[in-house]
Amino acid sequence: MRDSIDSKLVTRFSEWLLKYIPEFRYQTKEPRIAEIGGDAGFRRYYRVNSQPTRIGVISPPEKENNLEFVQIANLLRDNGVAVPKIFAVCFEKGFLLVEDFGDTTFFEALKTSNSDALYDQAEKSLFKMQQIYPSEIGLLTYDLEKVLDELALFEAWFLKAKLGIPSSEIPSEILRECFQKLIDNFNEQPQAFVHRDYHSRNIMVKQDKSLGVIDFQDALIGPITYDLVSLYRDCYLRLDQDYIRRKLLNYKDRLELKKVIPRVSNKTFERWFDLTGLQRHLKVLGIFSRLAIRDQKTAYLRDIPLVMTYVRLILDRYDEFSLLQEWIEKCVYPALQKQT
Secondary structure, eight states, rough: OOOOHHHHHHHHHHHOOOOOHHHHHSSOOOOOOEEEOOOSSSOOOEEEEEOOEEEEEEEETTTTTTTHHHHHHHHHHTOOOOOOOOEEEEETTTEEEEEEOSSHEEEETTTTSOHEEEEEHHHHHHHHHTSGGGGGGGGOOOOHHHHHHHHHHIIIIIIIIOOOOOGGGHHHHHHHHHHHHHHHHHHOOOOEEOOOOTTTTTTEEETTTOEEOOOTTOOOOEEHHHHHHHHHOOOOOOHHHHHHHHHHHHHHHHHHHTTTTTOOOHHHHHHHHHHHHHHHHHHHHHHHHHHHHTTTOOGGGHHHHHHHHHHHHHHHOGGGGGGHHHHHIIHHHHHHHOOO
């Protein structure tokens, strides 16, 4: 479970903020901070009533890599991606003061705005990230160890902890064969900057209607289709499959035109996308289960059925996963239905 933030820490945090906001420092306005919703990590976010408002962040240094957050923020901003400006940071205490992008997420904006225009904007930001030369990034790679660690979450937290399926009933060899195909698929693709959570809750629609990108601190160098999966097979909303295919192949053409990737067939690019999505969604089933069971963040349980829908979609689409598909349909999906 995420550690609680005690009142003394919040007081020290408030005092630290006063040093960097002039109207508070000179006592021309009474400072107030109000906690706002955060992400699935250990950070706490507070809106500060400055003019303009700012966001204060308590990011425990023993749990979060704040230096990497700052470095990636600078990298993205230098390459034209709208990320929050960082006004002050104390690495020792894990305190940050950053730009406020408001409360309107991409997810919320889709309910009332032109969705195609929003996705076009999101693609433009993603395209800027993917044009950053990997050799200049200095990030870790999405290597074999990390992929396997993520896939292990599916078995440990979703199959065993959530669904209660015993080890003896899990077809380990079939899972290993599937995982190997997913690893090979990662390695086959051109490598680029990967945000890793580029979805509708981590893209903000600012007051001027432009988009801002947040929660990028876990970025790596990895497969070119990873963030496209996060965007178009979003774990929090479902898009029409024909629409996804059209957007995906149009984006592929842009990548080829700008020589970000070599020319490949549509079939190859779609397979990259589908299998990358399968890896991501197996991992997410484990993560959402862990958040609910270990961290008591049960709201994520309501998103598991959609993620399972994505898994079943791809397993059914590719004959090479027929054995895993049969087991999922026979044992896993019925067990999940009993809980939902």
